[in-house]
Amino acid sequence: MSAITCTNAPTTKPAFSPIAWLVHALEIHRERRALANLDATMLKDIGLTQADAQRESNRSLWDVPSHWN
Numbered sequence: 001m002s003a004i005t006c007t008n009a010p011t012t013k014p015a016f017s018p019i020a021w022l023v024h025a026l027e028i029h030r031e032r033r034a035l036a037n038l039d040a041t042m043l044k045d046i047g048l049t050q051a052d053a054q055r056e057s058n059r060s061l062w063d064v065p066s067h068w069n
Contacts, residue, residue: 032059035053035056036053
């Protein structure tokens, strides 16, 4: 008879790390800056308008979707 291993252990949110937050914030800033620099053809390829890209690139660093946290 084989042993059964439970893999449904509760998950906990890791403790806040200022360095990890800073790295994440810089990554978000870099991605939004890159988005703002895409031309209309590149934006069309990813299904965004200039207005969509502008709106996203102007968001604050802490204004991210909840699933990113």
